[in-house]
Amino acid sequence: MTGTATQQEPVDPGGTTAGTNPMVGVVLVSHSAAAANAVAELAKALTGGGVDVPVAPAGGGPDGGLGTSSDLIAAAARSVDRGVGVAILADLGSAVLTVKALLADDELPAGTRLVDAPFLEGAVAAVVTSSTGAAIDAVEAAAGEAYTYRKL
Amino acid sequence: MNALPDAPVDASFLLRWLDTSATVLDREANRLTLLDSPIGDADHGTNMRRGFIAARTAVGQEPPDTPGGVLTAIGRHLISTVGGASGPLYGTLLRRAGKQLGDEPAVGAERLRDALRAGVDGVAQLGGAAAGDKTMLDALLPALDAMDTALAGGGSTTEVLDAAAKAAAEGAEATTPLRARKGRASYLGDRSIGHQDPGATSSALLVAALADTAREASA
Numbered sequence: 001m002t003g004t005a006t007q008q009e010p011v012d013p014g015g016t017t018a019g020t021n022p023m024v025g026v027v028l029v030s031h032s033a034a035a036a037n038a039v040a041e042l043a044k045a046l047t048g049g050g051v052d053v054p055v056a057p058a059g060g061g062p063d064g065g066l067g068t069s070s071d072l073i074a075a076a077a078r079s080v081d082r083g084v085g086v087a088i089l090a091d092l093g094s095a096v097l098t099v100k101a102l103l104a105d106d107e108l109p110a111g112t113r114l115v116d117a118p119f120l121e122g123a124v125a126a127v128v129t130s131s132t133g134a135a136i137d138a139v140e141a142a143a144g145e146a147y148t149y150r151k152l
Numbered sequence: 153m154n155a156l157p158d159a160p161v162d163a164s165f166l167l168r169w170l171d172t173s174a175t176v177l178d179r180e181a182n183r184l185t186l187l188d189s190p191i192g193d194a195d196h197g198t199n200m201r202r203g204f205i206a207a208r209t210a211v212g213q214e215p216p217d218t219p220g221g222v223l224t225a226i227g228r229h230l231i232s233t234v235g236g237a238s239g240p241l242y243g244t245l246l247r248r249a250g251k252q253l254g255d256e257p258a259v260g261a262e263r264l265r266d267a268l269r270a271g272v273d274g275v276a277q278l279g280g281a282a283a284g285d286k287t288m289l290d291a292l293l294p295a296l297d298a299m300d301t302a303l304a305g306g307g308s309t310t311e312v313l314d315a316a317a318k319a320a321a322e323g324a325e326a327t328t329p330l331r332a333r334k335g336r337a338s339y340l341g342d343r344s345i346g347h348q349d350p351g352a353t354s355s356a357l358l359v360a361a362l363a364d365t366a367r368e369a370s371a
């Protein structure tokens with residue numbers, strides 16, 4: 001599953017700037033709705049002006065508390081799907097497992113993949129890369145490279 | 153060896169298993185959460201109760217007419233309602249097992265064993281766990297091995313599932329001295345030792361519910 005098969009057929013031009021390629025969607029799955037929302041907000045803010053990257057948080061469980069909701073994840077992935085792939089970043093445990101289970105059963109838009117990356121730093125890298133109109137392979141690589149960014 | 157008439161595992165059988173499982177998990181929710189408190193995030197009982205009660209309601213409203221259909225439907229509901237890691241793990245187990253059964257209207261113990269084996273393989277793949285990691289696999293893998301042995305000895309469905317239930321319970325108890333290598337409990341290192349694994353415990357309850365369902369069907 002390379003995820004770029006539908007690149008020639010943008011499903012929905014929304015979330016793109018006029019005259020540029022459709023952007024890769026980014027979904028942020030956290031046990032905490034507040035964490036997912038805040039990381040999405042931070043990543044978008046660091047992207048700079050003028051480009052509205054399709055980013056959707058999917059935080060919290062089915063009852064609204066801490067946890068993971070497959071329905072929220074699926075809805076978020078659909079909402080950011082512009083036909084060129086969706087990169088999902090997840091925080092821990094059930095967030096990762098739920099995304100994997102949904103992917104295994106083809107319950108997410110075509111071209112959706114789980115990206116192996118640190119949640120916050122990876123989200124920033126993914127969203128910034130997506131804002132340039134890069135393909136999902138580049139978005140995934142940028143997010144993964146965030147693991148190598150040492151602080152000391 | 154097969155004195156009792158053998159109940160076929162059909163849609164009705166698995167709907168009764170779902171009913172029993174939801175009742176058992178409702179009753180045992182506090183115990184599962186207590187087990188999950190020292191080494192997890194104290195939500196396993198609540199999550200499993202919520203998931204199985206929701207699945208019982210939803211699947212009961214539009215019951216599929218094949219055993220594979222019932223397992224697949226339960227799995228789908230668990231993934232969307234449990235909210236913890238047990239949702240995708242049990243959901244994958246049941247959906248893989250259901251898929252393996254295909255459209256068959258009823259199966260015997262051997263086909264059920266094959267389907268559960270496929271489901272447990274799916275769990276191992278999804279979670280990346282192996283035997284001895286202090287997870288649900290430590291109840292499920294011994295249960296499958298016990299089914300193999302009972303089937304080889306010509307056991308009835310009830311006997312095969314009784315053997316599975318016994319092995320799963322022993323497997324769950326045997327997780328107590330293990331050090332967790334998966335999930336949140338693994339962050340605790342040696343402090344995870346001395347606690348029975350909640351996931352292995354709920355797995356043993358679900359296998360016991362299968363044996364109870366078979367026993368009631370053949371009584």
